[in-house]
Amino acid sequence: MAPIASNKAALLALRCPRCHEGKIFTSRALSFNFADMPEVCPVCGQPPEPEPGFYYGAMFVSYAFSVAIFAVTAAALYFLFGDPEIWVYVVVVGLTAMLFTPLSVRYSRMLMLYLFGGVDYQPNWVRYEPRTRRTAPAPTPSEV
Template structure:
């Protein structure tokens, strides 16, 4: 599988959204159409909810924290995790809508396709 991002560290915020143009293995373009990643916002929301809801339940039912303390902890965590969630949602969105073609990858690796 090819690398999606030139800078692997999502916490280098100046490079957060920079992606390679094409996959180095199969030459698939990483932006099939203009605005393709707008839909990744929905995936980002779903990932955030999947992180926040169980954490909120644990903080409330296990540790019996007050609401303001819970929201502070969760808000801080989501803020710290934002670069990871951003990239995970792009990866997820791309994997949902761009099918993997092993034959194309073999052709590129064997030199039949440039």
């Protein structure tokens, strides 16, 4: 697979900021573990979490996404359905927010990683080879 040339396109495709090839999330968005990330990029070996607690800042970005989802949904209900009763707002806005939660979490993390992660695109990166665990040789009878 060829790397994505643009940072914006790689961010939207949820790819590694260093190689633009490796997937940042290990599972699909519509699964229960939608926020799971690998320890390192499977293609270039770049860790997706630059430091412990790095993604606490993504909560603020996710909050902004949620406010935008609430506002757009409420405005659509008001203008398209002629200001329905309050319970309709609560149900529809709540369901819409739950539906978009996986995307909100994923893209808030990606924005944090691309803007504040300190990793730039390197088109000439060296392919990552995972380390294999070396086992000590079995002791010989004379060593026992």
